[in-house]
Amino acid sequence: GAVVSQHPSWVICKSGTSVKIECRSLDFQATTMFWYRQFPKQSLMLMATSNEGSKATYEQGVEKDKFLINHASLTLSTLTVTSAHPEDSSFYICSAGQGETEAFFGQGTRLTVV
């Protein structure tokens, strides 16, 4: 199946700093990628839909100025958590679709803000 690579796998940062997470589709072109957040023992929560060459579409309640998404190429989308705070600590996962039959997920990024 298709491969989606996400980096880094985990990151610890100080409160107030920014963190960038990369999501790459390795063997296919992804015009659309999705960013999810998952808190412990909860389901995936869609944060935003990243569209290549255009602005991301954010879900209700997600601050677009805090979670910056850039999808500059067909194989790379980035999520930047700006001015991170402890409540932003979570598991962030990206996914990309290939056709309509399934979504492929990156490995996820465990963010801890101290």
Place this chain on the structure above:
Amino acid sequence: GQNIDQPTEMTATEGAIVQINCTYQTSGFNGLFWYQQHAGEAPTFLSYNVLDGLEEKGRFSSFLSRSKGYSYLLLKELQMKDSASYLCAVKDSNYQLIWGAGTKLIIKP
């Protein structure tokens, strides 16, 4: 609103069979997915159903009834490594994935 229901937790015995149910109410339907997620890891794709009936893939099978808004994931010959959360998700009329909260499956020896 859109809703996907699945049991929070299930327990089964190694070597046995377990069925995880999922019911959904969504605005439109463009396929139902089952994913497996081990703790601390991203979900991995298990199955996809868009037509009614049973899809079998090795030890795992998935069933769909669109008229009932119902699906189940059947796991046979359970192994300890099958202990994980199983997520049911539906693509709605906008092709957006709507996720269930997941079923935590505990396998006992």
